[in-house]
Amino acid sequence: MKPETVTAVEKDHNDCELSIVMPCLNEAETLASCISKALAFLSKNKVSGEIIIADNGSTDGSQSIAKQLGAQVVSIKTRGYGSALQGGITRAKGTYVIMADADASYDLYTLMPILEQLRKGYDLVMGNRFSGSIKPGAMPALHRYLGNPVLSFIGRLFFHPGIRDFHCGLRGFNRIAILNLHLCTLGMEFASEMVVKASFHNLSITEVPVTLYPDGRTRSPHLKSWRDGWRHLRFLLMFSPRWLFLYPGICLVSLGILGMALLVKGPLQIGNISIGIHTLLLSGAAILSGTQSISFAFLAKQFAINAGLLPQDKTIERLQRYMSLELLLIVGIITIAAGTGCVLYSIFLWSQVQFGALAPERMMRILVPAVTMTAVGIQIVITAFFKSILALETRSA
Incomplete structure (x- = not known):
């Protein structure tokens, strides 16, 4: 049975234009900086919006930091990058959603190029780190010269989405349009699923240059190169x-x-x-x-x-x-x-x-x-x- 389509009736919070959603699992070192920059962006550009922290079971006090700074904390019990984002997007009230990592790898004070494209009517606006800038130490050589280029090439070959950076973690979209895709993956392949299904359903997609910075954490990232790379490749193959x-x-x-x-x-x-x-x-x-x-x-x-x-x-x-x-x-x-x-x-x-x-x-x-x-x-x-x-x-x- 095909799932029912989300209708425009659900957009009952039109006073909120933008929801900034960040998945979070023990990001106390960088979370305050990310939220502060996102708040400054909303204030400077007079954007009606909210910040949602989709917490995936943090034990380092990330929830308290987010609440003190005025962000809304949504507790997501099922572990996984995709699971956290799905929970945050579902609770979002904005007409548009911009999702970003909470590790300070993106400057959330500079989101206007993405929002401008959304206002023009694009359903999905992808960040492109390769046409923008990748600061020294921001991306391992394995990811920069093998993983991302190869997986992005395969994605373009299989699904023709018209973008070069298939896996950028900074992207914006029309909330209702993405909810209607009924995304279901729980892990890192959620990023691929969004682009693949958006392409299948003929959503309007574009990309803007973004800058990737070294993340501000002292611990190792949640991303595991070979495991998550294989999960992305497996997903692309199964959907083609x-x-x-x-x-x-x-x-x-x-x-x-x-x-x-x-x-x-x-x-x-x-x-x-x-x-x-x-x-x-x-x-x-x-x-x-x-x-x-x-x-x-x-x-x-x-x-x-x-x-x-x-x-x-x-x-x-x-x-x-x-x-x-x-x-x-x-x-x-x-x-x-x-x-x-x-x-x-x-x-x-x-x-x-x-x-x-x-x-x-x-x-x-x-x-x-x-x-x-x-x-x-x-x-x-x-x-x-x-x-x-x-x-x-x-x-x-």
Whole structure:
């Protein structure tokens, strides 16, 4: 079932234009500075706003510091960067929200470029540290030259959001527009989920240069480079069945068909290299693996649409109309029949020698395509029924 959309009726606090939300877990060293700069920004620019500290279970007195400075403290029991931000955004009253870390890595006195873009009508305004400035010591070399560029490139390749810095922690957005995305991740991948879903739902996105400063904490950051980097990459892959399943599957099937076409009649000689039945067997395995991967791509996409994780897709809708259960069953049965026919032919050849010993290479050139076609046909039949089950769920949703 698709979740209900948040309506404009919920905007019952229009006197509050901007909510500045900061997740917090033991940030006593830097929290006062962040809140003070945010308050100074609101006062200087005459912005009607509030500051929300989404506390994730601090034990260092961060809550008292925030309250003394006039910020609203929201207690979030479920641990995680995304969990804290979701709780803070849900409690926010502003038409717009700017989220920022509470470690003094961003100057919250200079938020006007983000707010100006929000006022122009953009739904999501991302900070871009690479077009802005990264102060010495503000970002580890691993993040600056490998992690962020690679993950941002993958994000742009998969989802085309039109931004360069996929993971900047300083960003602003229209509160209702983001609530309507129904973000659900609890960890650091929340930052990626926001951009991915905003892109899927055709929200207007832009970015502004920002400056990243070394954080003011003496303790180590909560971010773990390899763990959180993998979580971001895993999230990007799971939200793109095309790149996770479809494109690899097409490559495998194409290579497998090419190999089988070249080798089914006999060995292939390239210079001093002889390519024979062992490569033929690998070609069959490639076709089987690729077929399964392609079927997973369509099934995963349909499941994600049913679950409300991805928006409706015209390609899936066309497939539902033209690739009916009956059509796929016919294709699958014909493929199985072709494979079975090859098996029967091999049995006939066996009978010609009174079921005695056979030439292995000759029989493999018949049986490998036979087994491959039979298995592919079975895969098509299974996929057809599974696809129809998912389609029934869609129609009843």
